[in-house]
Structures are given as structure tokens and as C-alpha cells.
Amino acid sequence: MKPLSKVLITGTCLLxxxxxxxxxxxxxxxxxxxxxxxxxxxxxxVMASEKDQKPQEEEEERKGDTILSLYDHRAxxxxxxxxxxxxxGVVAGEMSASFExxxxxxxxxxxxxxxxxxxxxxGGRGCSQHKGADVCSSFAHCQxxxxxxxxxxxxxxxxxLYHEKIRQAVQGTKGKTMLYDGKPIEVLYYSTSNGKTEExxxxxxxxxxxxxxxxxxGEEDAPHFKDSVACSNQKFAEIFQSKYxxxxxxxxxxxEIKINGYTESGRIRDLTxxxxxxxxxxxxxxxxxxxxxxxxxxxxxxxxxxxxGFGHGVGMSQxxxxxxxxxxxxxxxxxxxxxxxxxxxxY
Numbered sequence: 001m002k003p004l005s006k007v008l009i010t011g012t013c014l015l016x017x018x019x020x021x022x023x024x025x026x027x028x029x030x031x032x033x034x035x036x037x038x039x040x041x042x043x044x045x046v047m048a049s050e051k052d053q054k055p056q057e058e059e060e061e062r063k064g065d066t067i068l069s070l071y072d073h074r075a076x077x078x079x080x081x082x083x084x085x086x087x088x089g090v091v092a093g094e095m096s097a098s099f100e101x102x103x104x105x106x107x108x109x110x111x112x113x114x115x116x117x118x119x120x121x122x123g124g125r126g127c128s129q130h131k132g133a134d135v136c137s138s139f140a141h142c143q144x145x146x147x148x149x150x151x152x153x154x155x156x157x158x159x160x161l162y163h164e165k166i167r168q169a170v171q172g173t174k175g176k177t178m179l180y181d182g183k184p185i186e187v188l189y190y191s192t193s194n195g196k197t198e199e200x201x202x203x204x205x206x207x208x209x210x211x212x213x214x215x216x217x218g219e220e221d222a223p224h225f226k227d228s229v230a231c232s233n234q235k236f237a238e239i240f241q242s243k244y245x246x247x248x249x250x251x252x253x254x255x256e257i258k259i260n261g262y263t264e265s266g267r268i269r270d271l272t273x274x275x276x277x278x279x280x281x282x283x284x285x286x287x288x289x290x291x292x293x294x295x296x297x298x299x300x301x302x303x304x305x306x307x308x309g310f311g312h313g314v315g316m317s318q319x320x321x322x323x324x325x326x327x328x329x330x331x332x333x334x335x336x337x338x339x340x341x342x343x344x345x346x347y
Contacts, residue, residue, distance in 0.1 A: 068115060069126075070145065071133035078132055083119075087111050087170045088163070089137075092151050093144030094189075095318050097162035100325030103318070104169035106334040107189075109344065110316060111143055113177040114187040116347045118142070173331065175346035178339055180210050185342055190311025192224040193320050194293040196265035197338065198313030203281055210339045213264040216320035218327075224310035224319075227290045236287075236303050243286055246274040254298040265313060267292040281312070315339065 065082040072079055090111040091104055099107075118124040119134045127133040129141055137145035152159045178185050186208060188200070193216035201207035219225050231239075233250035241247055248256045260277065261269045268280035280292035291309040311317075316338035324334050332344055 066119075067121075068119060069132060069134045071127060071130035071136040072145075072147075073136055073138045074150075078130070083112070083115060084170055084174060086115065086145065088167050089145040089147065089151075090115075090143045091166045091169060092154075092162070093137075093139065093146040096322075097155065097158075097166060099318075099322040101165070101169055101172075102325035102329065102331045102334065103321040104166060105173050105331035106316065106321045106325075107318065108170045108173045109176045109178060109331060109335060110187050110189055112173070112175075112347075113184050114143055116177050117184040117186060122347070176344055177347040178210075178335060178342040179345055180342050184347065185210055185339060188312070188315035189318060189338075190313060190315065191318055192219055192222045192310040193313060193317035194225075194266060194291060194309035195219070196313075197315065197317065198263060198265045198267060200314050202263045202265075202267070202269060203312045203314050210341050211314050212340045214337060214340070216317045216338075218323035219309075219317065219319045222319040224290060226306070226308055227310070228304055228306045229287060229289060230302050230304045231287070232302055233299075239286065240273060244276050244278075246276045248274045253303055254296075257296060265293075267313060268294055 065084070067080050068083045068086050070079050070081060070086060071077075087108055091107050094111065095104060095107045097104075115135055116122055116124070118126060120126045121134075124134065127136045127142060130136050135142040135145075137143075146154070148163070151163060155162050178187070188211070195216060197211070197214050197216055199207065199213050200211035233253055236253060237248040237250045256274050258272045259268055260271055263269050268283075270277060270279050271283060272278075273283075280294070283289075284292050284294075287305065289305055290307040291311065291313065293308040295306040297304040297306065309317075316334070321334045321338070324337065325331075329337075335344060336342065
């Protein structure tokens with residue numbers, strides 16, 4: 001998943017960044033290692049033979065740990081580790097360690113629910129890209145996960161402080177997951193909202209009852225709240241034609257682009273360009289935009305696309321969670337706000 005990537009438009013497209021870029025969630029996302037399922041160069045290494053690993057597994061079972069199988073996409077190997085230990089790496093990868101403790105706890109519960117929903121030993125389907133894995137470590141497909149070595153490189157002298165802070169957030173919510181009708185929910189989250197969350201069916205293939213449009217306020221000062229991408233009119237037209245085979249008049253893009261409607265959250269639902277109608281989610285991917293809350297500014301030679309928010313907008317805004325925590329809300333308040341109608345229990 002849905003922290004947290006730089007936006008590039010190839011060729012002559014110019015990226016205008018109106019805010020500092022930091023590591024994100026969720027959603028948006030390009031993996032550090034583009035290895036994908038089916039790549040003949042991909043190597044999967046099991047850490048130990050079944051015989052060698054059996055005593056370790058028995059010890060883990062005696063401790064009562066739930067064991068998860070993780071495909072580490074950077075090291076290209078399959079590893080087994082306790083679920084709660086895995087979650088420390090996920091929270092470290094998906095949310096800023098500087099965030100409030102209750103926001104980190106909310107992220108821990110969301111990440112745990114995601115993992116439990118996928119775990120084959122608990123009835124899940126596992127990671128669809130890596131055989132034998134419950135989840136992978138790439139935010140482009142599952143959830144970002146950082147090893148301790150990578151945490152040390154990222155945090156430097158703050159490693160001990162941040163690692164302990166995150167460990168306590170995980171420990172403080174141990175076993176807690178979000179349930180709907182007694183089953184773990186399909187967890188979605190992302191970096192930064194535009195002020196409201198999005199209903200799931202506006203982005204994905206179906207609706208889920210716990211994803212409704214709710215307010216997510218106080219995020220205006222976040223690094224990714226506002227961004228812009230500028231592109232020459234000619235390049236904009238070339239990109240569109242290369243994808244859809246539709247020729248646009250670069251000198252009259254203001255007449256070529258028509259917004260057909262908005263979602264309840266204020267994001268664009270769909271638009272028609274040169275007679276071709278497409279969903280805003282598809283347009284966002286084509287032009288590598290941060291969100292579907294888009295304002296078009298037409299210039300003589302260039303078009304500028306200004307966005308609010310970062311990510312698909314469904315579920316918990318990580319920045320919004322931090323802002324709620326600053327206001328005194330606890331992790332359960334945060335989760336109940338972003339995931340409507342769920343119950344929080346041990347899995």
C-alpha cells in the first residue's frame with residue numbers, strides 16, 4: 001500500500017513541486033526494486049531447510065507467536081518472522097516515525113488487519129505475486145516493510161528512539177484487528193487527503209460498506225497536500241495520443257478537456273478528452289498525478305494540473321490520522337472514523 005513517490009512526466013513535461021517531497025504510502029507507488037512475478041531473473045531463497053527450521057518454528061509456537069511468510073523484494077528472498085515483528089517494519093516503512101503515538105497505533109492495527117486478511121494460515125489467499133508468501137515488502141503491491149538495517153540507514157542517530165517508539169505502538173495494540181461482520185476487513189490507506197475520503201467504488205471495482213466519504217481535516221500544511229504538474233500543450237497531446245490513439249488540438253486544450261462529474265469527496269469522477277471518456281483514476285495514472293482532485297490551468301503553451309491530496313483517497317489518511325491524534329483522539333477513534341462500522345478485536 002495505499003506511505004507514501006516522485007512525479008515525473010517524461011520528455012519535455014516539467015514537474016513543478018509546490019511542496020517538499022517525502023516518503024509516502026500507500027498508493028501510489030513505484031517499488032525500489034521492480035522485480036515482478038514471472039520474471040525469470042527473480043530469485044527466491046528460503047532462509048533455512050525445513051529440517052533446520054523446525055526447532056525454530058516449535059520455539060515460536062511455544063511463545064504463541066503467529067508466524068508470517070514475507071517475500072523481501074529487495075533481498076529477493078522468502079523469510080519467516082513473527083507477525084508482530086513484521087509489523088514494526090511495516091509501520092516504519094508506511095508512516096513517519098515523527099507522527100503521534102496514537103496515529104502510529106492506528107497504522108499498526110491497519111497493517112495487522114491487512115496481514116491477517118492475507119495470511120494463508122488464517123484463511124487468506126497470500127501474496128498474488130510471490131509463491132509461498134503471505135505478503136511482500138513492496139508498497140507497490142502489499143505493504144512497505146523495512147529491515148532494521150534499512151531503518152538504521154534511514155534514521156541515523158534517531159534509530160533507537162524511533163524504533164522503540166514504533167515497537168511500543170505495535171505492542172500497545174498487540175493482536176488488534178478491524179472486523180466487519182466478524183471478519184477482517186480489506187484494508188486501504190494512503191498518504192494525504194484533499195479534505196475528504198473517497199468511497200471505494202469510485203476508485204476500485206466494487207463498494208465496501210466500511211468505506212464511506214468522511215471529513216479528513218487539518219491536512220493543509222502536509223507536504224503532499226498540494227502539488228502541480230506542468231506540461232507543454234504539445235507533449236500533453238502526444239501522451240494522450242500514444243495511449244488512446246486520439247489526436248488533440250494542442251492550441252485548444254481548454255476546448256478538448258471536459259469534466260463530466262465529481263464524486264462526493266470533490267474529486268473528479270470522469271472526464272472526456274477529444275471525445276474519449278475515461279475515469280479520472282485512469283487519467284491520474286497516465287499523467288502521473290498525485291490524486292484525482294485536479295484543477296486544470298490552461299496557458300498559451302503549457303497546461304498545468306494542480307492536485308490536492310496524495311493517494312487514492314479510500315480509507316485512512318495517514319496525515320489525517322496524525323492530525324486527529326494531535327487533537328487528543330486515540331487510535332480506536334481514528335480507526336472508527338476512517339473505517340465506518342468496524343469492530344476492533346483480537347484476531
